[in-house]
Amino acid sequence: MRRSQLLRLVCLILILCCNFCFTLEAQQRSSIDKFLFHQGDNGLWKSVSYDDSHWRHIHQGLPDETGTYWARLHVEVVASGDTESQALFTSILGAYEIYWDGYLLSSNGIVGDSASTEVPGKIDKITQIPSYLWTDGSHVISIRISNFHSPDQLRSRYFVARLGSGPLSNSFFPLTMFGGFVILALYFLQLYALFSPQKVYLVFSLLCFSLASLLVAETWRNLLGYDYDWHHFRLISVGLLTFVVATLLPLYFLFQLSNKNKIKWMFPLILILLSIAVLAPTFDIKNLFMLLASFIFSLAIVFSAARLNKDGSKISCLAIISMIIALLFLPSNFMEMYFFPMFAIFIFTELAFFIRKMKLIDSEKNIALLNSANLEISLLRKNIQPHFILNTLTSIEQWIEDSPKTAILFIDALADEFRVLSNISHQKLIYLHQEIELCRSHLEIMSYRQNQQYTLQTENIDPMLHIPPAILHTLIENSLTHNRYTADITIFTLRQCHNLQDDSVELQLSVPISQYGHQATEGTGTGLKYIRARLTESFQQRWQFEEQADGNFWVTKITIPKSENMDEIK
Known part of the structure; x- marks a missing residue:
């Protein structure tokens, strides 16, 4: 298979993945933001008749310290044939038991009174609500939770519970996109090592490897799941990989557009990224601001090249502007829904540029071979x-x-x-x-x-x-x-x-x-x-x-x- 045919195949894979991601409809869920919670452990708190009027609202913040606590929600149900509504999706940093009107529906891990007795549960869980319990009228969802393995930075913030089946888990398209990134990374690494040692090929290969790794870190939760005590390590890995991607993207443009002032651009960028990593309060904000800083620096580099009419700079400028707009207007869903599809489109535009450039290089190489033979003859004839x-x-x-x-x-x-x-x-x-x-x-x-x-x-x-x-x-x-x-x-x-x-x-x-x-x-x-x-x-x-x-x-x-x-x- 010729190089241009291989690149076109990878482009097709990325386009199919982008089409799926953009047309995927978000599942309709009922967000639950009226949970009440109370520290302690009492078996009576699962009862429907228990008076929880003195409990705190969940949006006021969860306990800062480790221990055992309960969360309760009063639900009004109008029975319907919608089976999807008969499930409860939970994502809680802790081991927990879920009760419906005092009946135990499911458990996730083993709730304990210390770190040694608690067995961490999975980070996400879907609990089916039997149809005989899903009846018209008022009901109470009670959740008994222990969080002895939760990290300090996330303990008081992380609690998600909603009626519905939870995030749609589809392994085909993330793995296909992962395969596309890895194929490109290996191809350009081989191109750099064996055929044409241009640094832009090496940086592009590292960028694709980083994107593939970041895709794995982002989708690992939905594809395979893990115990909640690993959640902090996954967030750290996502942050580190986001830092790498945010660094490599402007560096790629500096090499691609033959910018001579690489240190002038990269030194302040790295300082800004490090400042964001240290000062930003949450992992999501760290990642978004690091990407925003990277996009802004990349746009400045590409825009300066576009003013000089450098090949490929204008289309790259449009791609970066679209990513900046998506990040600013859709920050809450950017990493989960838009980042990888839009980056795949960006990779597609760069591949189109590489294909055109490789064709030009092959043409120039053939001409150069003829000229080289003529020049060799000319040199010998001249002397x-x-x-x-x-x-x-x-x-x-x-x-x-x-x-x-x-x-x-x-x-x-x-x-x-x-x-x-x-x-x-x-x-x-x-x-x-x-x-x-x-x-x-x-x-x-x-x-x-x-x-x-x-x-x-x-x-x-x-x-x-x-x-x-x-x-x-x-x-x-x-x-x-x-x-x-x-x-x-x-x-x-x-x-x-x-x-x-x-x-x-x-x-x-x-x-x-x-x-x-x-x-x-x-x-x-x-x-x-x-x-x-x-x-x-x-x-x-x-x-x-x-x-x-x-x-x-x-x-x-x-x-x-x-x-x-x-x-x-x-």
């Missing part, structure tokens, strides 16, 4: 010209007769140049020290031929810098062609400067201008066409080539990105 070979052979014949030792040295220098040319002609990038070796071999040959000394001096050179082959060699060869040097020693100078602002490197080659020669101010010859073609092949449009006179020197400046791709050099 093995008939008149150069004939003149060289004539010089060798003369030296063999007059100075055999000089002839041997000349032949060695000529062999060195051809050896280096043979090694680098098929490569896209070479090390700078190889280029310098080639230039010095050529200058040594010309020193013998013209009976004067040519030298190349270097300043602040990184020998491991990557550059296209023979571009400096071509400049030096042009200078020897367009100038007639008469000094005993002619010095060429190569300098390297590093631009910290955009992490680029500038190479400056200074060659003397003789009074009997000239240097073309507008380079349009074969040699300069070769240089520009090689720069475009290696760095696309991320290079600059400038020439200008500086006193008695002709200075050529070549600016290229500092390559970190060691795989380019084989």
